[in-house]
Amino acid sequence: xxxxxxxxxxxxxxxxxxxxxxxxxxxxxxxxxxxxxxxxxxxxxxxxxxxxxxxxxxxxxxxxxxxxxxxxxxxxxxxxxxxxxxxxxxxxxxxxxxxxxxxxxxxxxxxxxxxxxxxxxxxxxxxxxxxxxxxxxxxxxxxxxxxxxxxxxxxxxxxxxxxxxxxxxxxxxxxxxxxxxxxxxxxxxxxxxxxxxxxxxxxxxxxxxxxxxxxxxxxxxxxxxxxxxxxxxxxxxxxxxxxxxxxxxxxxxxxxxx
Amino acid sequence: xxxxxxxxxxxxxxxxxxxxxxxxxxxxxxxxxxxxxxxxxxxxxxxxxxxxxxxxxxxxxxxxxxxxxxxxxxxxxxxxxxxxxxxxxxxxxxxxxxxxxxxxxxxxxxxxxxxxxxxxxxxxxxxxxxxxxxxxxxxxxxxxxxxxxxxxxxxxxxxxxxxxxxxxxxxxxxxxxxxxxxxxxxxxxxxxxxxxxxxxxxxxxxxxxxxxxxxxxxxxxxxxxxxxxxxxxxxxxxxxxxxxxxxxxxxxxxxxxx
DNA sequence: TGATAAATTCGATGATATCGAATAACTATT
DNA sequence: AATAGTTATTCGATATCATCGAATTTATCA
Numbered sequence: 001x002x003x004x005x006x007x008x009x010x011x012x013x014x015x016x017x018x019x020x021x022x023x024x025x026x027x028x029x030x031x032x033x034x035x036x037x038x039x040x041x042x043x044x045x046x047x048x049x050x051x052x053x054x055x056x057x058x059x060x061x062x063x064x065x066x067x068x069x070x071x072x073x074x075x076x077x078x079x080x081x082x083x084x085x086x087x088x089x090x091x092x093x094x095x096x097x098x099x100x101x102x103x104x105x106x107x108x109x110x111x112x113x114x115x116x117x118x119x120x121x122x123x124x125x126x127x128x129x130x131x132x133x134x135x136x137x138x139x140x141x142x143x144x145x146x147x148x149x150x151x152x153x154x155x156x157x158x159x160x161x162x163x164x165x166x167x168x169x170x171x172x173x174x175x176x177x178x179x180x181x182x183x184x185x186x187x188x189x190x191x192x193x194x195x196x197x198x199x200x201x202x203x204x205x206x207x208x209x210x211x212x213x214x215x216x217x218x219x220x221x222x223x224x225x226x227x228x229x230x231x232x233x234x235x236x237x238x239x240x241x242x243x244x245x246x247x248x249x250x251x252x253x254x255x256x257x258x
Numbered sequence: 259x260x261x262x263x264x265x266x267x268x269x270x271x272x273x274x275x276x277x278x279x280x281x282x283x284x285x286x287x288x289x290x291x292x293x294x295x296x297x298x299x300x301x302x303x304x305x306x307x308x309x310x311x312x313x314x315x316x317x318x319x320x321x322x323x324x325x326x327x328x329x330x331x332x333x334x335x336x337x338x339x340x341x342x343x344x345x346x347x348x349x350x351x352x353x354x355x356x357x358x359x360x361x362x363x364x365x366x367x368x369x370x371x372x373x374x375x376x377x378x379x380x381x382x383x384x385x386x387x388x389x390x391x392x393x394x395x396x397x398x399x400x401x402x403x404x405x406x407x408x409x410x411x412x413x414x415x416x417x418x419x420x421x422x423x424x425x426x427x428x429x430x431x432x433x434x435x436x437x438x439x440x441x442x443x444x445x446x447x448x449x450x451x452x453x454x455x456x457x458x459x460x461x462x463x464x465x466x467x468x469x470x471x472x473x474x475x476x477x478x479x480x481x482x483x484x485x486x487x488x489x490x491x492x493x494x495x496x497x498x499x500x501x502x503x504x505x506x507x508x509x510x511x512x513x514x515x516x
Numbered sequence: 517t518g519a520t521a522a523a524t525t526c527g528a529t530g531a532t533a534t535c536g537a538a539t540a541a542c543t544a545t546t
Numbered sequence: 547a548a549t550a551g552t553t554a555t556t557c558g559a560t561a562t563c564a565t566c567g568a569a570t571t572t573a574t575c576a
Binding site: 007015055073108 | 273283306310327331332367371373
């Protein structure tokens with residue numbers, strides 16, 4: 001289907017960046033050797049090259065970590081998305097009214113990536129960092145992306161890439177039960193997650209559509225709701241759905257005349 | 259002085275990422291060919307490889323742009339810095355009290371990079387995006403970094419890398435005048451910029467020190483102040499200096515017992 | 517439909533990334 | 547203070563692999 005020439009050295013360089021990104025703390029060259037399976041000198045050459053571009057940086061003790069230029073490029077990516085600007089005021093309203101964390105997410109391969117977050121209301125603890133990847137099958141945004149897949153085959157492919165694993169006793173791992181849940185989500189137009197990812201946390205996600213009616217982003221609320229039937233949670237559902245629709249409209253108007 | 263082996267293909271790949279980052283809009287392969295001077299097929303191979311890692315993405319019309327993985331890595335970089343977490347509440351306070359934009363910056367080569375921003379008070383327009391690079395010689399944070407350089411040679415090297423160019427009639431381009439300004443900054447412990455970057459904008463930056471008393475970050479306020487002698491601006495100077503000192507202390511305490 | 521431009525594929529060539537081993541720098545321990 | 551164990555870094559020969567121009571396909575516009 002796709003895939004041009006593979007430049008192996010670049011391939012390896014990207015793999016190293018991903019390893020450094022997964023690790024919370026800076027990594028030693030020996031550690032990178034074990035994790036990547038590449039020879040030390042090869043790693044050293046690749047890292048040296050990327051260091052000159054400030055894509056990685058090396059601290060005084062010799063350990064390597066991601067560099068400042070990656071932060072800059074990441075910000076450039078964020079700024080290039082029209083949706084972040086459009087959604088920002090809605091995120092703020094959503095979190096201040098519900099008192100929970102509002103978020104904007106997109107699908108990336110078989111996972112969901114949080115694009116932006118807001119927790120205006122109370123100083124609730126951070127649920128998940130912006131820019132981190134979350135599973136599809138046990139988050140409201142993830143299940144939304146699964147439910148609105150273009151085809152059954154696509155849906156199955158995404159689930160096969162990351163097979164459901166129980167995160168809590170409430171995680172839906174049974175294929176049939178999950179399929180039923182996804183049908184329900186599609187029917188009602190929003191997704192609810194009931195402590196399936198973290199005990200005590202509940203969330204709702206509503207669809208933001210792009211041109212052609214395809215699902216593009218998820219707008220949601222996550223927090224320490226007691227049940228998914230409380231008036232507070234019901235309000236969160238209604239607002240998320242309303243705002244998501246408004247964002248869809250604004251995006252459409254924006255793309256109409258660039 | 260330093261610099262291991264240069265892996266040329268990786269070098270080229272990084273150059274392409276930087277080109278894509280500088281451009282606001284997605285780029286065509288032909289455009290990249292003109293800007294980079296590399297043959298089309300070489301570029302194609304490099305981009306294809308990076309596309310598989312989601313470092314770049316290609317939209318329906320064939321044009322290339324930076325990919326989602328770069329956003330994720332950028333967020334990881336941001337999260338890895340202890341200073342962003344420590345400074346966040348001070349940024350919020352600073353902007354809400356002064357009604358202007360508060361920022362946290364770091365030096366990157368011969369430029370200053372904005373790490374984080376806050377504009378709680380009024381909905382002032384965005385002065386500069388987070389993650390963007392600004393000149394040293396005509397911003398308060400930049401002049402602060404120049405003033406606290408480890409050596410005269412270092413200072414001269416940074417200025418030579420980006421020779422002062424007038425951005426406004428108030429930009430200091432004369433070497434002697436700039437040297438005097440930097441001495442003054444070092445003496446008073448903070449830097450003031452008086453419309454030297456953008457007409458009407460004024461800013462102040464205070465130093466955040468790391469271990470050994472070396473300047474690490476700059477905490478500042480920028481906004482539409484009428485003069486640098488108004489009570490509002492004087493307050494901004496005092497608060498920025500106070501908060502920067504407090505952040506320095508918190509960072510030191512944090513690094514004491516990890 | 518034809519014309520223009522762009523993205524992509526292909527294959528031979530030689531430049532160059534690779535790899536293991538040796539060295540240097542550094543830390544912690546005795 | 548000396549050593550043992552770690553780690554980053556350098557080096558050079560070999561064959562792999564990236565490179566490049568031209569050809570092909572695909573898309574866009576008149």
